[in-house]
Amino acid sequence: MSASPKPGSKPAVPLSERLWRALAWLEQRMNVTELFSFLTHFGVIYTPIDTQRPLREVLREIGSKPVVSYARWPHILGLLTAILFALQAISGTLLAFYYHPTATMAYESTRTIVRDVPLGWLVHQVHAWGSSLLMAVVFVRIVRLFWDGLYRAPREVLWFSGVMLGYLVIQIDFTGRLLPWDIHSYWAAIRGLEVISTVPVVGPVLAFVVGGKTLSQDSLPRFYVLHSLVLPGLYLAMVWVTFASMRRVGLSRTDEAPPATTTFRKHLADLAIIMLLLFAGLVTLATLFPFHFHGAADPYATPKGVQPPWYMLALYAVDQVPVPGWIPGLLALIVCLAIPFLPAILKRTGGRFDERRVRIAGVAVFAVWVVLSVIGVIVERS
Protein backbone atom coordinates (compact mmCIF):
# COMPACT_ATOMS: atom_id res chain seq x y z
CA MET A 1 0.00 0.00 0.00
CA SER A 2 2.59 2.52 1.06
CA ALA A 3 4.95 3.56 -1.69
CA SER A 4 7.83 4.54 0.52
CA PRO A 5 11.29 4.32 -1.00
CA LYS A 6 13.27 1.28 0.09
CA PRO A 7 16.68 2.19 1.48
CA GLY A 8 19.65 0.20 0.38
CA SER A 9 18.47 -1.67 -2.67
CA LYS A 10 18.85 0.98 -5.37
CA PRO A 11 19.84 4.40 -4.11
CA ALA A 12 19.31 6.16 -7.44
CA VAL A 13 15.58 5.72 -8.13
CA PRO A 14 13.14 5.47 -5.20
CA LEU A 15 10.21 3.12 -5.59
CA SER A 16 7.64 5.92 -5.69
CA GLU A 17 9.49 7.56 -8.58
CA ARG A 18 9.53 4.26 -10.44
CA LEU A 19 5.80 3.94 -9.93
CA TRP A 20 5.32 7.45 -11.29
CA ARG A 21 7.40 6.51 -14.33
CA ALA A 22 5.26 3.42 -14.90
CA LEU A 23 2.23 5.66 -14.68
CA ALA A 24 3.75 8.03 -17.23
CA TRP A 25 4.39 5.06 -19.52
CA LEU A 26 0.78 4.02 -19.19
CA GLU A 27 -0.44 7.57 -19.61
CA GLN A 28 1.09 7.79 -23.08
CA ARG A 29 -1.02 4.82 -24.07
CA MET A 30 -4.36 5.51 -22.40
CA ASN A 31 -6.18 8.23 -20.56
CA VAL A 32 -5.57 7.09 -16.99
CA THR A 33 -7.23 10.18 -15.59
CA GLU A 34 -10.46 9.23 -17.29
CA LEU A 35 -10.28 5.81 -15.67
CA PHE A 36 -9.46 7.39 -12.33
CA SER A 37 -12.38 9.79 -12.64
CA PHE A 38 -14.58 6.70 -12.41
CA LEU A 39 -13.94 6.84 -8.66
CA THR A 40 -15.54 10.26 -8.49
CA HIS A 41 -18.86 8.71 -9.41
CA PHE A 42 -19.03 6.75 -6.19
CA GLY A 43 -18.02 9.32 -3.67
CA VAL A 44 -14.41 8.35 -3.10
CA ILE A 45 -13.44 11.65 -4.70
CA TYR A 46 -16.16 14.24 -4.68
CA THR A 47 -14.37 17.13 -6.31
CA PRO A 48 -14.69 17.41 -10.07
CA ILE A 49 -11.47 16.58 -11.90
CA ASP A 50 -10.17 17.57 -15.31
CA THR A 51 -9.79 14.37 -17.34
CA GLN A 52 -7.67 16.11 -19.97
CA ARG A 53 -4.74 16.55 -17.62
CA PRO A 54 -2.22 13.92 -16.51
CA LEU A 55 -3.17 11.98 -13.40
CA ARG A 56 -0.11 13.07 -11.44
CA GLU A 57 -1.07 16.72 -11.73
CA VAL A 58 -4.70 15.98 -10.91
CA LEU A 59 -3.70 14.00 -7.84
CA ARG A 60 -1.40 16.75 -6.64
CA GLU A 61 -4.12 19.32 -7.12
CA ILE A 62 -6.96 17.47 -5.42
CA GLY A 63 -4.58 16.38 -2.67
CA SER A 64 -3.95 19.92 -1.51
CA LYS A 65 -7.20 21.65 -2.43
CA PRO A 66 -9.34 22.59 0.58
CA VAL A 67 -12.67 20.78 0.40
CA VAL A 68 -15.78 20.49 2.51
CA SER A 69 -15.44 17.53 4.82
CA TYR A 70 -17.96 14.85 4.07
CA ALA A 71 -16.66 12.71 6.88
CA ARG A 72 -18.69 14.74 9.38
CA TRP A 73 -22.24 14.40 10.56
CA PRO A 74 -24.67 14.63 8.81
CA HIS A 75 -22.86 14.66 5.47
CA ILE A 76 -21.34 11.32 6.26
CA LEU A 77 -24.63 9.48 5.73
CA GLY A 78 -24.31 9.53 1.95
CA LEU A 79 -20.76 8.29 2.17
CA LEU A 80 -21.85 5.49 4.50
CA THR A 81 -24.48 4.29 2.03
CA ALA A 82 -21.68 3.82 -0.49
CA ILE A 83 -19.14 2.29 1.93
CA LEU A 84 -21.60 -0.12 3.52
CA PHE A 85 -22.73 -1.13 0.07
CA ALA A 86 -19.12 -1.88 -0.86
CA LEU A 87 -18.74 -4.02 2.28
CA GLN A 88 -21.96 -5.84 1.40
CA ALA A 89 -20.70 -6.43 -2.12
CA ILE A 90 -17.49 -7.96 -0.74
CA SER A 91 -19.15 -10.24 1.82
CA GLY A 92 -21.87 -11.13 -0.69
CA THR A 93 -19.30 -12.14 -3.27
CA LEU A 94 -17.61 -14.33 -0.68
CA LEU A 95 -20.94 -15.99 0.16
CA ALA A 96 -21.69 -16.53 -3.53
CA PHE A 97 -18.50 -18.59 -3.81
CA TYR A 98 -20.16 -21.35 -1.79
CA TYR A 99 -23.87 -20.73 -2.32
CA HIS A 100 -25.99 -22.81 -4.72
CA PRO A 101 -29.19 -20.98 -5.76
CA THR A 102 -31.38 -24.04 -6.24
CA ALA A 103 -34.15 -25.25 -3.99
CA THR A 104 -32.43 -28.57 -3.40
CA MET A 105 -29.03 -27.12 -2.59
CA ALA A 106 -29.70 -23.64 -1.15
CA TYR A 107 -30.19 -24.75 2.44
CA GLU A 108 -27.37 -27.26 2.44
CA SER A 109 -24.90 -24.87 0.88
CA THR A 110 -25.84 -22.16 3.39
CA ARG A 111 -25.38 -24.67 6.20
CA THR A 112 -21.99 -25.55 4.76
CA ILE A 113 -21.07 -21.87 4.87
CA VAL A 114 -22.19 -21.27 8.46
CA ARG A 115 -21.00 -24.60 9.83
CA ASP A 116 -18.12 -26.06 7.84
CA VAL A 117 -16.30 -23.32 5.96
CA PRO A 118 -13.63 -21.63 8.12
CA LEU A 119 -15.01 -18.24 9.21
CA GLY A 120 -18.03 -18.82 7.01
CA TRP A 121 -20.33 -18.00 9.92
CA LEU A 122 -18.58 -14.64 10.26
CA VAL A 123 -19.00 -13.76 6.59
CA HIS A 124 -22.66 -14.77 6.77
CA GLN A 125 -23.34 -12.75 9.92
CA VAL A 126 -21.40 -9.73 8.68
CA HIS A 127 -23.52 -9.79 5.54
CA ALA A 128 -26.74 -10.04 7.55
CA TRP A 129 -25.77 -7.27 9.97
CA GLY A 130 -24.39 -5.13 7.17
CA SER A 131 -27.76 -5.28 5.48
CA SER A 132 -29.51 -4.06 8.64
CA LEU A 133 -27.00 -1.26 9.09
CA LEU A 134 -27.26 -0.26 5.44
CA MET A 135 -31.03 -0.01 5.71
CA ALA A 136 -30.76 2.02 8.88
CA VAL A 137 -28.29 4.44 7.31
CA VAL A 138 -30.32 4.83 4.13
CA PHE A 139 -33.47 5.58 6.12
CA VAL A 140 -31.79 7.98 8.53
CA ARG A 141 -30.42 9.73 5.46
CA ILE A 142 -33.89 10.07 3.94
CA VAL A 143 -35.18 11.48 7.21
CA ARG A 144 -32.31 13.95 7.38
CA LEU A 145 -32.79 15.07 3.75
CA PHE A 146 -36.46 15.59 4.51
CA TRP A 147 -35.90 17.40 7.78
CA ASP A 148 -33.37 19.81 6.31
CA GLY A 149 -35.55 20.52 3.28
CA LEU A 150 -33.05 19.10 0.82
CA TYR A 151 -35.87 18.12 -1.54
CA ARG A 152 -36.39 21.73 -2.58
CA ALA A 153 -35.11 23.12 -5.86
CA PRO A 154 -32.45 22.51 -7.06
CA ARG A 155 -32.08 19.28 -5.06
CA GLU A 156 -35.05 17.30 -6.41
CA VAL A 157 -32.75 14.73 -8.04
CA LEU A 158 -30.81 14.27 -4.81
CA TRP A 159 -34.06 13.61 -2.94
CA PHE A 160 -35.36 11.28 -5.65
CA SER A 161 -32.20 9.18 -5.71
CA GLY A 162 -32.14 9.10 -1.91
CA VAL A 163 -35.68 7.73 -1.72
CA MET A 164 -34.92 5.29 -4.54
CA LEU A 165 -31.95 4.01 -2.54
CA GLY A 166 -34.40 3.35 0.27
CA TYR A 167 -36.78 1.39 -1.95
CA LEU A 168 -33.93 -0.55 -3.53
CA VAL A 169 -32.37 -1.45 -0.20
CA ILE A 170 -35.75 -2.83 0.95
CA GLN A 171 -36.02 -4.95 -2.17
CA ILE A 172 -32.44 -6.17 -1.85
CA ASP A 173 -33.14 -7.13 1.75
CA PHE A 174 -36.40 -8.87 0.85
CA THR A 175 -34.88 -10.93 -1.96
CA GLY A 176 -31.84 -11.73 0.16
CA ARG A 177 -33.86 -13.03 3.10
CA LEU A 178 -35.18 -15.93 1.05
CA LEU A 179 -31.80 -17.17 -0.11
CA PRO A 180 -30.80 -19.29 2.94
CA TRP A 181 -34.01 -21.25 2.27
CA ASP A 182 -34.39 -22.04 5.93
CA ILE A 183 -37.81 -22.46 7.45
CA HIS A 184 -38.12 -18.83 8.53
CA SER A 185 -36.80 -17.21 5.39
CA TYR A 186 -39.08 -19.34 3.25
CA TRP A 187 -42.28 -18.59 5.12
CA ALA A 188 -41.39 -14.94 5.66
CA ALA A 189 -40.95 -14.58 1.90
CA ILE A 190 -44.29 -16.28 1.25
CA ARG A 191 -46.10 -13.95 3.60
CA GLY A 192 -44.24 -10.97 2.27
CA LEU A 193 -45.25 -11.81 -1.29
CA GLU A 194 -48.81 -12.21 -0.10
CA VAL A 195 -48.72 -8.73 1.40
CA ILE A 196 -47.15 -7.13 -1.67
CA SER A 197 -49.55 -8.82 -4.06
CA THR A 198 -52.40 -6.76 -2.60
CA VAL A 199 -50.79 -3.67 -4.12
CA PRO A 200 -52.23 -2.87 -7.56
CA VAL A 201 -49.81 -2.83 -10.51
CA VAL A 202 -46.82 -3.62 -8.29
CA GLY A 203 -48.27 -7.00 -7.30
CA PRO A 204 -48.77 -8.36 -10.83
CA VAL A 205 -45.43 -6.93 -11.99
CA LEU A 206 -43.74 -8.60 -9.06
CA ALA A 207 -45.45 -11.89 -9.80
CA PHE A 208 -44.16 -11.60 -13.34
CA VAL A 209 -40.60 -10.91 -12.24
CA VAL A 210 -40.53 -13.52 -9.51
CA GLY A 211 -42.10 -16.15 -11.70
CA GLY A 212 -45.56 -16.74 -10.31
CA LYS A 213 -47.97 -15.38 -7.76
CA THR A 214 -46.88 -17.89 -5.19
CA LEU A 215 -43.41 -18.81 -4.18
CA SER A 216 -42.10 -21.96 -5.78
CA GLN A 217 -38.78 -23.66 -6.32
CA ASP A 218 -38.38 -21.75 -9.57
CA SER A 219 -38.54 -18.44 -7.72
CA LEU A 220 -35.24 -19.02 -5.96
CA PRO A 221 -32.89 -18.51 -8.95
CA ARG A 222 -34.82 -15.37 -9.82
CA PHE A 223 -34.56 -14.04 -6.28
CA TYR A 224 -30.86 -14.80 -6.42
CA VAL A 225 -30.24 -12.94 -9.67
CA LEU A 226 -32.34 -9.99 -8.50
CA HIS A 227 -30.54 -9.91 -5.17
CA SER A 228 -27.00 -10.26 -6.42
CA LEU A 229 -27.06 -8.63 -9.85
CA VAL A 230 -30.08 -6.57 -10.91
CA LEU A 231 -30.94 -4.67 -7.73
CA PRO A 232 -27.34 -3.96 -6.68
CA GLY A 233 -26.75 -2.66 -10.20
CA LEU A 234 -29.67 -0.28 -9.84
CA TYR A 235 -28.44 0.69 -6.37
CA LEU A 236 -25.02 1.52 -7.78
CA ALA A 237 -26.66 3.58 -10.49
CA MET A 238 -28.55 5.52 -7.83
CA VAL A 239 -25.36 6.06 -5.82
CA TRP A 240 -23.85 7.42 -9.01
CA VAL A 241 -26.82 9.77 -9.52
CA THR A 242 -26.55 10.85 -5.88
CA PHE A 243 -22.92 11.88 -6.13
CA ALA A 244 -23.30 13.39 -9.60
CA SER A 245 -26.16 15.53 -8.30
CA MET A 246 -24.28 16.36 -5.12
CA ARG A 247 -21.30 17.70 -7.07
CA ARG A 248 -23.66 20.00 -8.94
CA VAL A 249 -25.88 21.32 -6.16
CA GLY A 250 -24.04 20.51 -2.93
CA LEU A 251 -25.54 19.05 0.21
CA SER A 252 -26.13 22.23 2.16
CA ARG A 253 -28.12 25.33 1.40
CA THR A 254 -25.96 28.15 0.16
CA ASP A 255 -26.74 30.34 3.16
CA GLU A 256 -25.36 27.80 5.57
CA ALA A 257 -22.66 26.16 3.48
CA PRO A 258 -19.98 24.67 5.73
CA PRO A 259 -16.48 26.07 5.28
CA ALA A 260 -13.96 24.08 3.29
CA THR A 261 -11.95 22.81 6.22
CA THR A 262 -10.19 19.69 5.08
CA THR A 263 -7.97 18.47 2.30
CA PHE A 264 -8.51 15.50 0.12
CA ARG A 265 -5.65 13.62 1.77
CA LYS A 266 -7.26 14.08 5.14
CA HIS A 267 -10.53 12.97 3.67
CA LEU A 268 -9.00 9.74 2.40
CA ALA A 269 -7.49 9.06 5.82
CA ASP A 270 -10.92 9.70 7.36
CA LEU A 271 -12.43 7.34 4.83
CA ALA A 272 -9.99 4.59 5.79
CA ILE A 273 -10.75 5.14 9.49
CA ILE A 274 -14.50 5.02 8.87
CA MET A 275 -14.16 1.79 6.90
CA LEU A 276 -12.09 0.16 9.63
CA LEU A 277 -14.53 1.26 12.33
CA LEU A 278 -17.50 0.03 10.32
CA PHE A 279 -15.86 -3.29 9.69
CA ALA A 280 -14.88 -3.65 13.32
CA GLY A 281 -18.42 -2.76 14.38
CA LEU A 282 -19.88 -5.29 11.99
CA VAL A 283 -17.59 -8.04 13.23
CA THR A 284 -18.48 -7.18 16.84
CA LEU A 285 -22.22 -7.25 16.15
CA ALA A 286 -21.92 -10.43 14.12
CA THR A 287 -20.05 -12.16 16.92
CA LEU A 288 -22.09 -10.95 19.89
CA PHE A 289 -25.59 -10.89 18.38
CA PRO A 290 -25.72 -13.46 15.60
CA PHE A 291 -28.88 -13.96 13.58
CA HIS A 292 -30.52 -17.33 13.89
CA PHE A 293 -30.20 -19.90 11.20
CA HIS A 294 -33.15 -22.26 11.37
CA GLY A 295 -33.91 -25.70 9.98
CA ALA A 296 -34.48 -26.43 6.32
CA ALA A 297 -37.62 -25.05 4.68
CA ASP A 298 -40.49 -27.47 4.31
CA PRO A 299 -43.15 -26.24 1.88
CA TYR A 300 -45.71 -28.45 3.66
CA ALA A 301 -45.17 -27.35 7.26
CA THR A 302 -45.55 -23.77 8.45
CA PRO A 303 -43.75 -23.02 11.70
CA LYS A 304 -45.05 -20.70 14.40
CA GLY A 305 -43.72 -17.21 14.96
CA VAL A 306 -42.73 -16.30 11.42
CA GLN A 307 -43.11 -12.59 10.83
CA PRO A 308 -43.01 -10.60 7.63
CA PRO A 309 -39.93 -8.35 7.54
CA TRP A 310 -40.33 -5.25 9.74
CA TYR A 311 -40.77 -2.88 6.82
CA MET A 312 -43.86 -4.79 5.72
CA LEU A 313 -45.62 -4.87 9.07
CA ALA A 314 -47.48 -1.61 8.45
CA LEU A 315 -48.98 -2.80 5.19
CA TYR A 316 -49.70 -6.13 6.84
CA ALA A 317 -51.66 -4.35 9.58
CA VAL A 318 -53.65 -2.35 7.02
CA ASP A 319 -54.45 -5.56 5.18
CA GLN A 320 -56.25 -6.83 8.28
CA VAL A 321 -58.95 -4.17 7.86
CA PRO A 322 -62.06 -5.92 6.46
CA VAL A 323 -62.18 -4.13 3.11
CA PRO A 324 -61.21 -5.44 -0.32
CA GLY A 325 -57.43 -6.01 -0.38
CA TRP A 326 -56.73 -3.57 -3.17
CA ILE A 327 -57.88 -0.53 -1.18
CA PRO A 328 -55.09 -0.55 1.42
CA GLY A 329 -52.76 -1.70 -1.35
CA LEU A 330 -53.67 1.32 -3.47
CA LEU A 331 -53.21 3.63 -0.47
CA ALA A 332 -49.74 2.22 0.17
CA LEU A 333 -48.89 2.58 -3.52
CA ILE A 334 -49.97 6.22 -3.57
CA VAL A 335 -47.88 7.04 -0.49
CA CYS A 336 -44.84 5.21 -1.89
CA LEU A 337 -45.15 6.99 -5.23
CA ALA A 338 -45.73 10.36 -3.62
CA ILE A 339 -42.55 10.34 -1.53
CA PRO A 340 -39.95 10.47 -4.34
CA PHE A 341 -42.01 13.09 -6.18
CA LEU A 342 -42.52 15.22 -3.08
CA PRO A 343 -40.91 18.33 -4.66
CA ALA A 344 -43.27 18.19 -7.64
CA ILE A 345 -46.29 17.80 -5.37
CA LEU A 346 -45.25 20.72 -3.22
CA LYS A 347 -44.80 22.84 -6.32
CA ARG A 348 -48.34 22.07 -7.43
CA THR A 349 -49.78 23.24 -4.15
CA GLY A 350 -48.74 26.72 -5.15
CA GLY A 351 -45.41 28.49 -5.10
CA ARG A 352 -44.02 29.00 -1.65
CA PHE A 353 -44.89 26.51 1.02
CA ASP A 354 -44.32 26.58 4.71
CA GLU A 355 -41.47 24.24 5.47
CA ARG A 356 -42.56 23.78 9.05
CA ARG A 357 -45.93 22.49 7.93
CA VAL A 358 -44.29 20.06 5.54
CA ARG A 359 -42.14 18.84 8.41
CA ILE A 360 -45.19 18.34 10.61
CA ALA A 361 -46.94 16.45 7.81
CA GLY A 362 -43.86 14.28 7.40
CA VAL A 363 -43.71 13.53 11.11
CA ALA A 364 -47.41 12.67 11.03
CA VAL A 365 -46.93 10.21 8.13
CA PHE A 366 -43.97 8.69 9.92
CA ALA A 367 -45.96 8.37 13.16
CA VAL A 368 -48.83 6.67 11.33
CA TRP A 369 -46.36 4.27 9.79
CA VAL A 370 -44.81 3.44 13.17
CA VAL A 371 -48.22 2.92 14.79
CA LEU A 372 -49.32 0.67 11.95
CA SER A 373 -46.12 -1.34 12.26
CA VAL A 374 -46.72 -1.80 15.98
CA ILE A 375 -50.29 -2.89 15.24
CA GLY A 376 -48.83 -5.30 12.71
CA VAL A 377 -46.64 -6.86 15.39
CA ILE A 378 -49.58 -7.12 17.78
CA VAL A 379 -51.79 -8.70 15.12
CA GLU A 380 -48.97 -11.14 14.39
CA ARG A 381 -48.56 -12.15 18.01
CA SER A 382 -52.23 -12.78 18.70
Next chain:
Amino acid sequence: MAETETTPAGGPPAGSHGDRRDFLKWLSAGFLGLWAVGGAGALAAYLSPPKEAESSDNVVRVGRLADLHVGVAQLIRHGVKPFFVLRTDATNVVAMSAVCTHMRCILNYDRERKGLVCPCHDGRFDLNGNPLSGPPRRALPTYEVSVRAGEVFVRV
Protein backbone atom coordinates in the same frame (compact mmCIF):
# COMPACT_ATOMS: atom_id res chain seq x y z
CA MET B 1 -3.95 4.28 -3.61
CA ALA B 2 -0.60 5.32 -2.28
CA GLU B 3 -1.95 8.33 -0.44
CA THR B 4 -4.33 6.67 1.98
CA GLU B 5 -1.88 6.21 4.80
CA THR B 6 -0.32 9.61 4.74
CA THR B 7 -0.72 11.23 8.09
CA PRO B 8 -2.72 14.42 8.00
CA ALA B 9 -0.68 17.46 7.16
CA GLY B 10 -0.92 20.59 9.23
CA GLY B 11 0.23 19.18 12.56
CA PRO B 12 3.14 20.67 14.44
CA PRO B 13 6.27 21.03 12.32
CA ALA B 14 9.20 18.68 12.75
CA GLY B 15 11.54 19.31 15.65
CA SER B 16 11.08 17.92 19.11
CA HIS B 17 7.67 16.68 17.96
CA GLY B 18 9.12 15.02 14.86
CA ASP B 19 10.04 11.84 16.70
CA ARG B 20 6.60 11.52 18.16
CA ARG B 21 5.00 12.06 14.77
CA ASP B 22 7.24 9.45 13.20
CA PHE B 23 6.40 7.04 15.97
CA LEU B 24 2.67 7.58 15.55
CA LYS B 25 3.05 7.20 11.81
CA TRP B 26 4.77 3.86 12.23
CA LEU B 27 2.27 2.80 14.87
CA SER B 28 -0.72 3.47 12.63
CA ALA B 29 1.04 1.87 9.66
CA GLY B 30 1.76 -1.12 11.87
CA PHE B 31 -1.85 -1.45 12.97
CA LEU B 32 -3.09 -1.13 9.41
CA GLY B 33 -0.57 -3.78 8.46
CA LEU B 34 -1.89 -6.07 11.19
CA TRP B 35 -5.40 -5.52 9.87
CA ALA B 36 -4.25 -6.35 6.37
CA VAL B 37 -2.47 -9.52 7.50
CA GLY B 38 -5.45 -10.61 9.59
CA GLY B 39 -7.88 -9.88 6.79
CA ALA B 40 -5.75 -11.70 4.25
CA GLY B 41 -5.46 -14.69 6.59
CA ALA B 42 -9.21 -14.80 7.21
CA LEU B 43 -9.86 -14.50 3.48
CA ALA B 44 -7.42 -17.29 2.70
CA ALA B 45 -8.99 -19.54 5.35
CA TYR B 46 -12.45 -18.86 3.96
CA LEU B 47 -11.53 -19.32 0.34
CA SER B 48 -9.25 -22.35 0.71
CA PRO B 49 -10.98 -25.21 -1.11
CA PRO B 50 -12.75 -27.68 1.19
CA LYS B 51 -10.65 -30.71 1.97
CA GLU B 52 -11.87 -33.90 0.42
CA ALA B 53 -12.24 -36.82 2.77
CA GLU B 54 -9.11 -38.51 1.51
CA SER B 55 -6.64 -40.73 3.38
CA SER B 56 -9.17 -42.64 5.50
CA ASP B 57 -11.72 -44.61 3.52
CA ASN B 58 -11.22 -44.10 -0.16
CA VAL B 59 -11.70 -47.74 -0.97
CA VAL B 60 -14.35 -47.87 -3.66
CA ARG B 61 -16.62 -50.86 -3.93
CA VAL B 62 -16.89 -51.52 -7.65
CA GLY B 63 -19.25 -54.49 -7.72
CA ARG B 64 -19.26 -58.23 -8.05
CA LEU B 65 -16.40 -59.93 -9.84
CA ALA B 66 -18.87 -62.14 -11.69
CA ASP B 67 -20.44 -59.04 -13.30
CA LEU B 68 -17.17 -57.94 -14.91
CA HIS B 69 -16.50 -59.39 -18.33
CA VAL B 70 -13.00 -60.38 -19.29
CA GLY B 71 -11.39 -57.86 -21.61
CA VAL B 72 -14.02 -55.14 -21.20
CA ALA B 73 -12.94 -52.07 -19.31
CA GLN B 74 -15.63 -50.46 -17.22
CA LEU B 75 -15.63 -46.75 -16.32
CA ILE B 76 -16.29 -46.08 -12.64
CA ARG B 77 -17.64 -42.53 -12.12
CA HIS B 78 -15.86 -41.72 -8.89
CA GLY B 79 -15.75 -38.03 -7.95
CA VAL B 80 -12.99 -36.12 -9.67
CA LYS B 81 -10.97 -39.32 -9.99
CA PRO B 82 -12.85 -41.61 -12.38
CA PHE B 83 -11.09 -44.84 -13.20
CA PHE B 84 -11.32 -47.97 -15.31
CA VAL B 85 -11.59 -51.48 -13.95
CA LEU B 86 -10.67 -54.25 -16.33
CA ARG B 87 -10.85 -57.95 -15.71
CA THR B 88 -7.87 -59.38 -17.53
CA ASP B 89 -8.58 -63.07 -16.83
CA ALA B 90 -10.52 -65.29 -14.46
CA THR B 91 -8.95 -63.95 -11.28
CA ASN B 92 -7.08 -60.77 -12.14
CA VAL B 93 -8.59 -57.30 -12.18
CA VAL B 94 -6.61 -54.11 -12.86
CA ALA B 95 -7.68 -50.53 -12.22
CA MET B 96 -6.20 -47.35 -13.64
CA SER B 97 -7.11 -43.71 -13.82
CA ALA B 98 -9.45 -42.71 -16.64
CA VAL B 99 -8.08 -39.17 -16.74
CA CYS B 100 -5.65 -38.43 -19.55
CA THR B 101 -2.33 -37.14 -18.20
CA HIS B 102 -2.18 -34.56 -20.97
CA MET B 103 -5.25 -32.34 -20.59
CA ARG B 104 -7.53 -34.21 -18.17
CA CYS B 105 -9.91 -35.50 -20.82
CA ILE B 106 -11.72 -38.73 -19.95
CA LEU B 107 -10.28 -41.69 -21.85
CA ASN B 108 -12.26 -44.27 -23.80
CA TYR B 109 -11.59 -47.98 -23.95
CA ASP B 110 -10.58 -49.20 -27.39
CA ARG B 111 -11.73 -52.80 -27.56
CA GLU B 112 -9.95 -53.82 -30.76
CA ARG B 113 -6.54 -52.50 -29.85
CA LYS B 114 -6.86 -53.37 -26.15
CA GLY B 115 -5.90 -49.93 -24.96
CA LEU B 116 -7.17 -46.58 -23.85
CA VAL B 117 -7.59 -43.71 -26.27
CA CYS B 118 -8.10 -40.04 -25.55
CA PRO B 119 -10.89 -38.33 -27.52
CA CYS B 120 -9.21 -34.94 -27.32
CA HIS B 121 -5.78 -35.39 -28.94
CA ASP B 122 -5.75 -39.09 -29.78
CA GLY B 123 -3.27 -39.98 -27.06
CA ARG B 124 -3.05 -43.72 -26.46
CA PHE B 125 -2.22 -45.80 -23.39
CA ASP B 126 -1.75 -49.52 -22.94
CA LEU B 127 -3.59 -51.44 -20.24
CA ASN B 128 -0.73 -50.93 -17.78
CA GLY B 129 -1.25 -47.20 -18.09
CA ASN B 130 1.89 -46.50 -20.11
CA PRO B 131 1.64 -43.85 -22.86
CA LEU B 132 2.02 -45.33 -26.33
CA SER B 133 1.47 -42.46 -28.74
CA GLY B 134 0.18 -38.95 -28.94
CA PRO B 135 0.83 -36.00 -26.63
CA PRO B 136 0.65 -37.68 -23.19
CA ARG B 137 4.08 -38.27 -21.63
CA ARG B 138 3.24 -39.47 -18.13
CA ALA B 139 1.81 -42.88 -17.32
CA LEU B 140 -1.68 -43.22 -15.90
CA PRO B 141 -1.78 -43.93 -12.16
CA THR B 142 -2.84 -47.50 -11.47
CA TYR B 143 -4.81 -48.43 -8.38
CA GLU B 144 -4.61 -51.37 -6.08
CA VAL B 145 -7.44 -53.87 -6.56
CA SER B 146 -8.58 -56.44 -4.04
CA VAL B 147 -11.22 -59.11 -4.43
CA ARG B 148 -12.95 -60.21 -1.25
CA ALA B 149 -15.82 -62.68 -1.19
CA GLY B 150 -16.54 -62.09 -4.85
CA GLU B 151 -16.62 -58.29 -4.47
CA VAL B 152 -14.12 -56.02 -6.19
CA PHE B 153 -12.63 -53.11 -4.22
CA VAL B 154 -10.32 -50.42 -5.57
CA ARG B 155 -8.12 -48.28 -3.36
CA VAL B 156 -8.07 -44.85 -5.03
